Amino acid sequence: MNLKDYEYYKDNHGVLYHGDCLELLKQMPDKSVDLVLTDPPYYKIVNEKWDNQWETEEDYYIWSEKWLKEAVRVLSQNGSFYVWNGIDRIVRYKQILDKLLIYKNLITVKTRKGFGTQKNWMFCREECLFYVKSEEYYFQPQYTKEKRAGNSDKFKSEFTRATNVWHDMRHCYKDSNKRKFHPTEKPVEMIGRILQASSNNYHTKKDLILDPFAGSGTTLRAAKDLGRKYIGVEIEERYCKIAADRLKQEVLF
Numbered sequence: 001m002n003l004k005d006y007e008y009y010k011d012n013h014g015v016l017y018h019g020d021c022l023e024l025l026k027q028m029p030d031k032s033v034d035l036v037l038t039d040p041p042y043y044k045i046v047n048e049k050w051d052n053q054w055e056t057e058e059d060y061y062i063w064s065e066k067w068l069k070e071a072v073r074v075l076s077q078n079g080s081f082y083v084w085n086g087i088d089r090i091v092r093y094k095q096i097l098d099k100l101l102i103y104k105n106l107i108t109v110k111t112r113k114g115f116g117t118q119k120n121w122m123f124c125r126e127e128c129l130f131y132v133k134s135e136e137y138y139f140q141p142q143y144t145k146e147k148r149a150g151n152s153d154k155f156k157s158e159f160t161r162a163t164n165v166w167h168d169m170r171h172c173y174k175d176s177n178k179r180k181f182h183p184t185e186k187p188v189e190m191i192g193r194i195l196q197a198s199s200n201n202y203h204t205k206k207d208l209i210l211d212p213f214a215g216s217g218t219t220l221r222a223a224k225d226l227g228r229k230y231i232g233v234e235i236e237e238r239y240c241k242i243a244a245d246r247l248k249q250e251v252l253f
């Protein structure tokens with residue numbers, strides 16, 4: 001089968017493939033995408049088939065290394081690479097990626113709801129590693145909605161710059177007014193912040209964003225809204241359908 005056979009949804013901005021990203025990535029040309037931004041399975045955190053595919057944690061890291069290497073191969077020389085995971089798994093991801101790319105940062109996002117047992121501190125964080133392929137990468141500082149204290153410099157923004165700890169993102173919970181399409185759905189605004197920092201939409205060259213674990217299509221939808229191009233891959237048909245429906249909407253509800 002070639003890439004075309006996996007096409008599930010396509011529009012002027014990009015394509016969503018239905019299939020196993022490891023197989024699909026192998027068919028993509030070297031250095032063909034400008035930004036990889038993805039939220040892979042975490043290993044036995046979510047009670048769904050896609051998060052319980054491996055017998056052992058070690059198997060999960062062996063598999064992770066395979067897709068990470070393929071995703072790095074398809075990343076352009078000036079490209080950036082962002083990958084989400086929980087704090088425990090991100091440590092091993094960093095060890096793998098440190099050998100493949102140039103480490104730039106670790107973003108920590110404070111989530112509103114904590115989880116955990118009575119015998120431990122609650123978890124209320126998500127992590128995102130940021131890497132680049134070379135020092136010739138694009139980066140545009142982002143600003144929060146928080147005003148800077150004592151702002152007297154008219155050349156500086158009146159708002160504070162986004163740091164590597166984000167506490168200003170509203171997460172997608174069932175009881176929030178944000179619709180929940182996927183158990184681990186990321187907020188579009190949060191993905192948008194990364195897209196605006198690390199990709200561009202100059203009309204001469206709209207950057208191509210790759211999300212090999214598209215889920216409900218949050219990265220793809222944010223890319224489309226911000227005038228980037230996208231390639232998504234999702235293994236579960238039900239999530240491909242949700243992602244396609246979101247991509248079709250005029251305005252995202």
Ligand SMILES: C[S@@+](CC[C@H](N)C(=O)[O-])C[C@H]1O[C@@H](n2cnc3c(N)ncnc32)[C@H](O)[C@@H]1O
Pocket residue numbers: 019020021022039040041042050182184185186212213214215216217218219233234235236239
């Ligand atoms: C953590 S979720 C991503 C959720 C996404 N951030 C969102 O906002 O909806 C990971 C997704 O990867 C998909 N997945 C798991 N293994 C895959 C594989 N080998 N190839 C492609 N997709 C896969 C799962 O079905 C799941 O939807």
